[in-house]
Amino acid sequence: METFFRYNWMVREQWYVWCEDVPLEELLRPRMGGVGNILQTLFHIIDVEWSWVQLLQGKPDDAEDFANYQNLEAVRRFDRKLRPDVEVFVTAWDSSMEKRAYIDHRSAGKTSTYSWGEVMRHVIAHEIHHMGQLSVWARELGKQPVSANVIGKGLIIPD
């Protein structure tokens, strides 16, 4: 589980560096699909990752508003603020948690039950999916996107 989180964090950091060369107006320009612009996508994946980890632990997931994070440095600061909570949880993950039940009450009037293992994979896939959207928008800007490769990052050293 941890490997995919470390992968996502590495790719996310590379997207921040990529953003450094892009004017703020392009980072905020409305685009087709996803959550609609580049910077809000980064804000959104940080927010969603942290919120799910909070929810699993029965902790409050106070929503923050992207209106308060309208530049790259603010989004990076938001990430630095929330990442440690996620890291503690991910590092302590063990396979006995896979089938633990999480009851989702967020939709008014109905509940859904998910396993913790599903939720964690949901968080992982959520970020990768949104990075795929960024890759299209990068090409629209005439720029090469950040690589989505898992290989070549030294994530699992072979024997």
Place this chain on the structure above:
Amino acid sequence: METFFRYNWMVREQWYVWCEDVPLEELLRPRMGGVGNILQTLFHIIDVEWSWVQLLQGKPDDAEDFANYQNLEAVRRFDRKLRPDVEVFVTAWDSSMEKRAYIDHRSAGKTSTYSWGEVMRHVIAHEIHHMGQLSVWARELGKQPVSANVIGKGLIIPD
């Protein structure tokens, strides 16, 4: 590991159904980013998934040409042909394979060594990333994309 493959296969089948309502010329129309069109993206993820699994096993990964698969039914047939090989490998996966070394000779003059665990996660992330691109192109067509949710698919039944 198997959970993410099953997730990808479910999402892929949903994209096939999604494609049924889209004219072939739209499935083949050149688009920005990724491998450049919707149908070739589906062909590409099938091809890459199978090829990596063949390579890990030291089997030939004879490249096929998308030129021979220019409609939805042909791509589905391609998937039905290759999926069983992948399923056998994924179902037999166990954690002792994670750090097994794979030596990649594909770049002329240099080799790279990856662990099998990295390669398998690469295959997983590869598909999710490309599905993110499809989701943008779907919106460009005015259509709702297939959901990327991992939750709600019954992949890991909670205790």
